[in-house]
Amino acid sequence: MGFTVRRTSGSYVRPATATPAGSLELSAIDRVVGLRHMVPSLHVYAPRGCSDDDRRGGEAQPQPSPASVVREALGKALVDYYPMAGRFVDGPEGPGGARVECTGEGAWFVEAVAAGCSLEDVACLDQYPFAIPEQDLLPDEAPGVQPLDLPLMMQVTEFNCGGFVVGLISSHTITDGLGAGQFMTAIGDYARSLPKPRVTPIWSRELIPKPPKLLSGPLGKPRMLQLRHLTVDLSFDSIEKAKSRLLQSTGRRCSTLDVAIAKTWQARTRSLRLADTSARVTLCVAANVRHLLRGDAWRPKDGAGVAGYYGNCMYPVMVSAESGAVEAADLAVLVAMMQEAKARLPAEFARWAAGELVGVEDPYELPFAYEALFVSDWTRLGFQEADYGWGGPSHVIPLAYHPHMPIAIVGAPPAPRMGVRIMTECVEQEHLPVFKEEMMAFLN
Structure with missing residues (x-):
């Protein structure tokens, strides 16, 4: 109908x-x-x-x-x-x-x-x-x-x-995702007759470093892909089982997000079935770096522990490996690779901010290629806090997909269901059945 x-x-x-x-x-x-x-x-x-x-x-x-x-x-x-x-x-x-x-x-x-x-x-x-x-x-x-x-x-x-x-x-x-969530929450504050937003917004774009322009290639026309949609809900039970196995085998703890991203990257890589197993595949996660900046304006305000800055403040965390290695790896190996990349983030961002990357490629010029997977975390952006008098949203649906950018967005299923929702447009039709099969296998 x-x-x-x-x-x-x-x-x-x-x-x-x-x-x-x-x-x-x-x-x-x-x-x-x-x-x-x-x-x-x-x-x-x-x-x-x-x-x-x-x-x-x-x-x-x-x-x-x-x-x-x-x-x-x-x-x-x-x-x-x-x-x-x-x-x-x-x-x-x-x-x-x-x-x-x-x-x-x-x-x-x-x-x-x-x-x-x-x-x-x-x-x-x-x-x-x-x-x-x-x-x-x-x-x-x-x-x-x-x-x-x-x-x-x-x-x-x-x-x-x-x-x-x-x-x-x-x-x-x-604005980045955190800033957009902050703005929508402010609308909700006024809708519920609060005298002002609970978080005071800060423009202060001058606080973001201004390093010299880095090497950048010509802006070529990215390849347009015919990406297909797939949404999979992972229960907290399946996530916790994976985290428990990882802890037992490695002695290291990991986050729910680590497990969800690692599984999605591996499932997608397996679905591509690249003939050359030495071909590189890349994972790119946009990481918030507000906590890495210094200055009075970045200290907690309004009692909410949020500085109020709503501009873009993220840095790409990149992981690259041979496709065959990603396909065959134990999940613990992929999680370790991601954790190591996140551990390098403060030093890499500091080098960029200090202008020490002169002569290398700009980290913000992303590799738009079918072999790359881009991940965006929507679980902590604040959209769920936007209450206009009807309560928070039952769910938020990202539509931030682009035909040249294979992407997976991590969110939550509609309330009151619990778990992690992986929303993707990251494979073309020929690879969709295997990708779906690999993602569903994680639920067993």
Whole structure:
């Protein structure tokens, strides 16, 4: 059965009060050309029950619509995060010199309804492909502006059950995943009538080091791949069994994330069945490096232990090995390789920050090739804390896939289910059956 979404309005939401004007410089990481793209995601909110406060004389009182609540709160949050209401402008050298013009023109906001449809009718968007096309739940193109010049777009789609979906498209140029989660949480704080966000945002892009430009090859056209979607839920029980076996065999502890990533990398490598077993395969994980920076602005604030910086602050952790070795390795070996790479992170980031990598390839210029797997961890970005008065989202659906970038995103299954969800678009059709088989074998 098909369901349709009808967009009822679309407009720019400006900051609720006057905000500073002028031009803001982006950091060296923000300006990485490969980050000049939009990151879409869907945030699913179940309907809330009717509380005693909602009743008068035994009858439920009319409640404001989710769209109106989020829209008003967005305007307030844009006062604190006023650069998100501006526009990107390229520098003389192009996107590599981009900055933000704080024009206050606002974020694009769309209100929509799913006609005659409840979240249960579409399985709460827990079955792929979705019963409603994902593009219908994301905001349409904003008028009068190039999409990549706009920091933020949102759509709230209301369902007849009282639940809703927030479709977010944010620019990776202005914020990383942690920053986007922090911003969405701020909207939720205002939606619940808090006087200010629980975490005070910090722009402070000057705190990011500015090392000299490193070697970079010409920006070639990446190979477009026909990547197929696969989602696998790993139970905490299966993860804990693997962690226990690793502890017994190596004496070393590892994280749930370590196990999930190692298994996914091995399953994908096995599915490729590269004829040359000495061919290199690469794993790339974007690691948060806020804890590696120094200065007063990075010390815990607001009692939450969070500095409030919402710009890009990550560094690629790379692991490379022969495909045959990855296929045949015990899981403990792959976990050890990842842990060793993470252990090198502070020294490698310090060398980059100090400008000691002159003469070598830029670590932020990633190898977009089919033999590489990129992993993004969405389990600790803060999106689950975004509560607009209906509680946190039942689940968050990343849609940050690109046809030139084999990727696996680590998240969580819909509440109340527990475990780890691996969402992938990392193999083409010919390799999908073996990849699925290898991933499912981990559950046994």
